[in-house]
Amino acid sequence: MKTLLETFALLLIQEAAPILATALLSALTALVGYVVVFVRTKLGEARWSIVVKAARRIVLSVEQSGLRDGAIKAGQQKKDEALSKLVAFLGQRGFRVFAANVEALSDVIESIVFEELNTTAALSAVTLEVE
Numbered sequence: 001m002k003t004l005l006e007t008f009a010l011l012l013i014q015e016a017a018p019i020l021a022t023a024l025l026s027a028l029t030a031l032v033g034y035v036v037v038f039v040r041t042k043l044g045e046a047r048w049s050i051v052v053k054a055a056r057r058i059v060l061s062v063e064q065s066g067l068r069d070g071a072i073k074a075g076q077q078k079k080d081e082a083l084s085k086l087v088a089f090l091g092q093r094g095f096r097v098f099a100a101n102v103e104a105l106s107d108v109i110e111s112i113v114f115e116e117l118n119t120t121a122a123l124s125a126v127t128l129e130v131e
Contacts, residue, residue: 051090051108058085059112082109 040048062082083106087097090105097105 047095050093051086051095051105052112054089055082055086055105055108055112058082058089059109059116061085079106079109079113 043051059082062078062085083102086105086109087102090097
């Protein structure tokens with residue numbers, strides 16, 4: 001039988017977990033945002049635009065290829081594939097991608113995925129009245 005202290009600790013963890021998860025997600029989002037702004041500043045607007053457009057297309061491509069192949073890929077596997085394709089694409093276009101930049105590109109991909117998930121969630125919450 002559980003003691004009063006064990007029961008209290010369990011209830012505290014159950015109640016605090018969603019709050020802690022939200023705080024952690026907010027901190028992670030802020031960190032990713034900082035890295036993205038830093039990379040954007042270093043590249044300049046014209047080159048940044050190329051990176052973002054390529055990343056968006058590659059993320060969409062990776063998502064669609066999983067659907068076409070009938071394979072449900074794990075999030076990390078899709079991210080790794082998208083990152084690999086983005087680095088190759090940028091290298092082919094004359095961008096010098098150093099090891100230190102790969103983490104920043106990974107953050108760009110995460111921010112695009114996060115943006116897509118929020119857009120999808122927002123769209124699924126929309127209801128239309130039909131007469």
